[in-house]
Amino acid sequence: MVTITYKKMTADDIAEVVRIHKAAFKNYFLTSLGEKFLYIYYSQYLSKDYCFAVVARADNKPVGFIVGTNSTQKLYRNLYKDNFFKLSVLFLRALFTEKVVQTKVFSRYRQIITAIKSRFSRPPANPEGSATTELRLLSIAVLPQFRGNGISRELLAFFERNVKAGGIKKMGLSVLKNNPRAICFYQKTGWKEDGAGDESLLFVKDLRDRAAPIPKKRSGGPEALERLSTV
Numbered sequence: 449m450v451t452i453t454y455k456k457m458t459a460d461d462i463a464e465v466v467r468i469h470k471a472a473f474k475n476y477f478l479t480s481l482g483e484k485f486l487y488i489y490y491s492q493y494l495s496k497d498y499c500f501a502v503v504a505r506a507d508n509k510p511v512g513f514i515v516g517t518n519s520t521q522k523l524y525r526n527l528y529k530d531n532f533f534k535l536s537v538l539f540l541r542a543l544f545t546e547k548v549v550q551t552k553v554f555s556r557y558r559q560i561i562t563a564i565k566s567r568f569s570r571p572p573a574n575p576e577g578s579a580t581t582e583l584r585l586l587s588i589a590v591l592p593q594f595r596g597n598g599i600s601r602e603l604l605a606f607f608e609r610n611v612k613a614g615g616i617k618k619m620g621l622s623v624l625k626n627n628p629r630a631i632c633f634y635q636k637t638g639w640k641e642d643g644a645g646d647e648s649l650l651f652v653k654d655l656r657d658r659a660a661p662i663p664k665k666r667s668g669g670p671e672a673l674e675r676l677s678t679v
């Protein structure tokens with residue numbers, strides 16, 4: 449019997465979170481920057497008042513996670529500022545070896561400029577986009593062999609309770625149009641479509657006046673899964 453629990457992400461989870469990311473987001477730009485890059489990236493979500501990160505564990509080993517922030521500007525600024533030289537080396541190495549990075553580098557030019565500015569310019573006195581009551585959900589993933597069992601639904605409910613306790617009133621995200629599984633997941637978990645870009649759809653979810661949804665109990669799925677109340 450596998451026991452599933454839901455907890456805030458800690459430093460001990462990061463290596464597994466990187467592994468889950470690699471399994472869930474193959475051929476994504478961020479993934480192509482390599483494991484070390486991902487390790488630094490996900491470590492940013494720990495102990496920051498503008499970041500929220502939770503994991504689902506099966507028998508104490510992470511099998512899924514969600515991360516989000518109420519200040520993407522602070523998140524990326526601090527990520528690049530604190531790790532500029534390490535990330536630059538990893539980025540340049542990937543640029544010479546990874547096809548995905550080579551083909552997508554031009555569409556990422558804004559991020560590269562942000563990275564350079566973060567290192568060499570002073571932070572604005574009153575940064576636009578500083579922490580708000582609106583959260584951007586940046587990543588959700590579950591290991592392939594654990595999907596379809598309601599783990600993400602429960603993980604999201606746990607995440608919502610956490611962010612609401614942190615003063616968040618609304619959440620937003622973008623999802624690639626060519627990811628029907630994730631789109632279906634968001635539609636089934638209370639998100640509403642709120643526009644579209646060339647390649648992605650935007651979804652929002654209002655958390656006001658609403659208790660975080662109580663996940664549906666499933667009798668199916670591996671009988672092997674037993675849920676514990678979240679911690």
Ligand SMILES: CC(C)(COP(=O)(O)OP(=O)(O)OC[C@H]1O[C@@H](n2cnc3c(N)ncnc32)[C@H](O)[C@@H]1OP(=O)(O)O)[C@@H](O)C(=O)NCCC(=O)NCCS
Nearest residue numbers: 472588589590595596597598599600601629630632633636
């Ligand atoms: C999207 C993802 C997180 C869903 O995780 P999951 O644990 O399988 O989802 P759940 O089992 O909790 O399903 C919740 C709901 O989403 C729907 N859903 C999940 N997978 C689905 C699929 N393959 N097809 C259709 N609907 C699906 C389910 O119908 C379910 O609703 P129900 O309870 O009414 O049946 C998972 O597929 C994943 O990790 N994908 C790769 C990473 C990714 O694309 N993340 C999103 C980036 S924006």
